[in-house]
Amino acid sequence: DPAIIFDLGGKFDKSFNEAAYNGATRWAEETGNSFAEVELQSDAQREQALRRFAEAGSNPIVMAGFAFGNALGEVAGDYPDTSFVIIDMVVDAPNVRSVVFNEHEGSYLVGYMAAQTSKTNTVGFIGGMDIPLIRKFACGYAQGAKAANPDTTVISNMTGTTGAAWNDPVKGGELTRAQISQGADVVYAAAGGTGIGVLQTAADEGILSIGVDSNQNYLHPGKVLTSMQKRVDNAVYNAMMDGPGLETGLLVMGLGNDGVGYTLDEHNEALISDEMKATVDAVAEKIVAGEIEVHDYMSDETCPSLTF
Amino acid sequence: MEYLTVLQILDSGLRLATPLLFACLAGLFSERAGIFDIGLEGKMLISAFFSAATAFSTGSVWLGLLAGIASSLVLSGIHGLASITFRGNQLISGVAINFLASGLTVLIGLSWFKLGGQTPALQGNARFQSIDLPLADSLSGVPILGPLYSEVLSGHTFLVYIALLCVPLTWYILFRTRFGLRLRAVGENPAAVDTAGVSVVGLRYAAVAICGVLCGLAGAYLATGLGASFVKEMTAGRGFIALAALIFAKWRPWYALYATMLFGLLEAISNRYPSLDLGIVTLPSQFMQALPYILTVVILAGFVGKATPPRAGGEPYVKER
Amino acid sequence: MQANKDISIRVMPGTIHGIIGENGAGKSTLMSILYGFYKADKGEIYIAGTKTSIPDSQAAIAAGIGMVFQHFKLVQNFTVLENVILGAEDGALLGPSLTKARKELTALAAEYELNVDPDAVIQDIGVGMQQRVEILKALYRQADILILDEPTGVLTPAEADQLFRILHRLKDEGKTIILITHKLREIMEATDTVSVMRRGEMTATVKTSETSPEHLAELMVGRKVLLRVDKKPAQPGEKVLEVENLKVVDSKGVVRVKGISFEVRAGEILGIAGVAGNGQSELLEVLGGMRTGTGTIRVNGQEIDLSGKHSDARSRRERGIAHVPEDRQREGLIMDFKAWENIAFGYHDDVKYQSGLLMNNTAIRKDAEGKIERFDVRPANCDLEAKSFSGGNQQKIVLAREIERDPDLLLVGQPTRGVDIGAIEFIHQQIVALRDKGKAILLVSVELEEILSLSDRVAVIFDGQLMGERLPAETDEKELGLMMAGMTSEPDGPVHKAVEAQLAHVHGKAP
């Protein structure tokens, strides 16, 4: 049986881990099989969980989060017959599949849409903590927004510096209000549980918000412009489907292979005109074709369109 | 800085200060009666959960509020049992209560809503709506004060006004009523109360219960006033900040208002200026996020003298000759 | 253990009934039971002939019993008025209660000469005033039976006189008073009957008029007690302590000591008399290194620092100054430390208590055992915590520690406060013995009797200044009492009124 290890945020974090969980349950429902799972409480448990599952015969073992990189690096060699799948990080080992997402591309798209929708030419970004991954989101978003309308101002906030930063909807809401008072009328949240507060406040205050990771459009129908979906669920689902002998190596999931993208469903269709959809889809195609180059913050750790 | 920006920051500061104010006054009642309480955080958290859960299930934010208060009171009861009846260590009891709330909220949330410990989002009557104060619109034209009234004071939820009312009320109860006199006395010298023929235990339980009610209000405000659902650990350390504010305020009601407002304002300012470009250097966001805490230390060291806690605080009462 | 064993006591209405006994005899315990503060395991209480059960203080108050505890039960940061009404308020709101109490207080004050400022905060007023508040509390609750546990322990003679005047007046009103005290003089002067307790038992009850102090002392301690200090005339030697123009300002900016000068020679005891709060505590604290001051102080001819790094208590000890502080429980001892640990307290730097990096606990314990034995501390158990000794024995621990250091100068504050006569005798003997070894002793006490009997010279301090010096043989309590109130000549009218007025005057100047 496969196993999945969730990061410290827990499997119900309303975004990243939850997407992974959804992928796994979808697999379980479709195949009727079961999987082992664990939510970590401590950093020391990363290696522990990997080893315990490997020793118990779980295969493949999927782990959600860049923080597993080190632990997996240590462990992978000890269990050559077990396949590992790590998401959001590259680990170079023969029995590891590394799945990374082009979050910047997806963020570029939703940034583009945000700027198109904005009447005030001001859009906001609210991140959980100031870490490279979140900068990657923010940077793509800002670039997209400026591409749609060079006059756009992008306001960016980080929630905090402790673990509480990912679970503070109240602060998320207050940051949203602060951005609204500075003119923002579309805000994009990449902040886990804090994002709940961002989306809520945006809906309350009559502006639009953009969800992240999972499709969060349903949370406030008609008030969430779209969600930057990161198909972690697909990555997990595919890995489990592929089973023990899965293909290893680097797997980049971007716009081209539906790894990232914006969401359009019954909850937000009224917000996105056909014209807008056409423009955005065209932009997406250009990105895939390489005509538009979206700057990846991680490539050189700079962000031309936003200062942190 | 423009006046409007100032107003917006004040407005945000007031919202952020409200839960701190409730919790700070809660701590004030408890500690004035001689019972230290580092479990404010836990009581807020459990109330946040039960108020959101009940409001969602019943569709009534008022029932939610009651449930939040009731749950906070249960934890208060445990604290009272440990620290009053069984004369245990008040700090340990507080620590235990924080853990208990942190675990129980998610555990119960998981089994009730299957949403990973969160509650579903509250809508309509299941949450507090903002209230426009009378004449807010017509007065907004008055220069300076008008906008202050309509932008900052008006347009908050019911609980914000309750919190503000709690300040004079607390002052009145403490300094103008028999109960307040006895409560302050029991935190200073329980033996004096005991020999005067008044029950020390009864008074302390009453204080702890009031603390529970106020923490309940704080939690309910977080989940049903400011936010619209419960998210695990959503108190995010506010109970500890309230405790700091309490010491800052030297255990006095009006100062509690000022101290919590200061915390609220500092946070609002750092929200508004995620990173500050000073021309020569740009202060990084981490610095701006730490700024409220740094300033607190500076203010504390520079302007607030020594704070003397209630003399009998933290010590269980044992009769002695 | 049993604190009270099969005690029967009968107190007649309209009398003052004294109770005496050694420290730990069970006096306070008995009275606490009467006041419903403790429960007796068995026994019955009759008030005015009817059996009354007193499960708690509420019941005691209802039965007309009022109690002034040895350690006052006042809320330090409350006003007098607030303390008086606490627990006896009339309604849920304070306002009316306060107004009523203010009126009542004025009436009581007029009736019994119990003047206090109703708006003064307890921590700002002297102990004498605090005691009046305690009495007022009882009267406000309309007590018919008033129990006072060691009420004069901390009072000055003038204050004590005033208290007894009040008590007599109350007695004349028909109230019943139970008075616990260690001072036989008070028993003789104030009471109608007296009961003696020993080790939890009531050993005797006698009419005061039919007994004598010596007899009572013997009943109490079980042996003959020397009630007077037996000492030879002093043989003053070199100047050990010279104080010139010493000024002390407290943390609130109030000048407590206003430029005083005096000297103490080897082999003599200088007693400083004065009403508490007139600067004598600050004087001792500066000399003991607990406070800073300005002026010049020489010890054995060498000047000592009054501020800065070398003005702390450690430096003082290095200069041969030992200090028995006024408040043994707050300062002189760590109440939670074992007796042996307390023996090293203040001298913990002593090389003979060290072995390498660590403290040599065996050495300290051995040292402590010797001291405790020589000073007859009871129980002679080094491993008991200081708090489980009685006041008298706690004081013996402090004295043992300080006197056995053989200091050049011993500072002693209130050496026998709250201590029973057996222990007083012993403590006085030890102080005189040190003097006879040629050491200088500075004694501060509010107890005039003690000052007069111990000192070789007496100085009176008033309002931070020395009013003058007298030889004990050439003065009396009356003269000293006047000087303590800042007066040099006999006033017109009643003395106590003039004293009170004078003190109030000073109090107004330096709150």
Place this chain on the structure above:
Amino acid sequence: MEQLPKWADLVVVPLVGLIMAFVLSMLMVLVTGHDPIQALKLMVSGALGSTYGWGYTLYYATNFIFTGLAVAVAFHASLFNIGGEGQAAIGGLGVALVCLFIPWPHWTIALLAASASAAVFGALWALIPAYLQAKRGSHIVITTIMFNFIAASLLNYVLVNQLRPRGSMDPATAKFPEATHLPSLGDMLGAVGIPFAKGTPANVSLFVALAACVFVYYLIWRTRLGYQLRAFGKSQPAAVYAGINPVKITIITMMISGALAGLMAINNVMGEAERLILGSVEGAGFIGIAVALMGRSHPIGILFAALLFGALYQGGAELGLWTSIPRELVIVIQALVILFTGALDNMVRLMVAKVLIRPKRAEA
């Protein structure tokens, strides 16, 4: 209240409290629809039933010993150090700097240097609150809470902007060089022929923690400093009377406390993660408060309390691995253990006294 014999007070009372906490916890397991007996077995055997379990239990315990001692030392001087969290985090920074930028020939020397650095960094982080308390009377509880937040921000900045290797996603330093890797308990015991599970994080720091216990014992009860510190904690006026400088004692005590908290970093940062990550302290600073209080501020008590919490952590991890019991249940169990062995201990004592003393009376 009746006086219990010492052995009953030290052994029976905590044990009964523990049992009560577990009975309640297992009731909760039952209510949430799981098998309590299996859960209990899993927890106990997972934590203590194998050297593998011990390897983790001892690792967590090591953390808690350090933070528990830190809180305890301050407690003896009547100072409430809530800042263990921040001091341990900054201690981690000290370890990281030493390990990353100085080439060490051997782990022993690296450990010494890292310990010193961790202690110094932790002590310095406690210095400002201590100074403000001593000189300005600023309440140490507030300042240490504030310094926890400030430490988090500082660390966030340093890790994201300064120490993170270029191109790395993880807000963490690079891995420390091989020469600084500490031998694990498994390696060490293996070398002397005792079989012990490999790959568990307990490492040589455990012995440093044990040494710290001994150090604290001697410091508090056998040295002059400890004597002064305890006297100061019991009565400040008396301390002044005895010539003990309150400012000096406050600052020194808090620095020792901070140093002990900082030392924790050699276990989690140097011993386990072998790099500094964000949020590496994981609440151990707060657990330290509970550990110190439950251990009655005595090193031996702290040792046992730390072991208990270590076992709870590891037992909880096993629950998470092999059952679908939510991890929050472990938090509830911790809460109940703290409640019954720490706060309601008098209630338990009363119950034990009823059972132990009544029959004795009947005999007499």
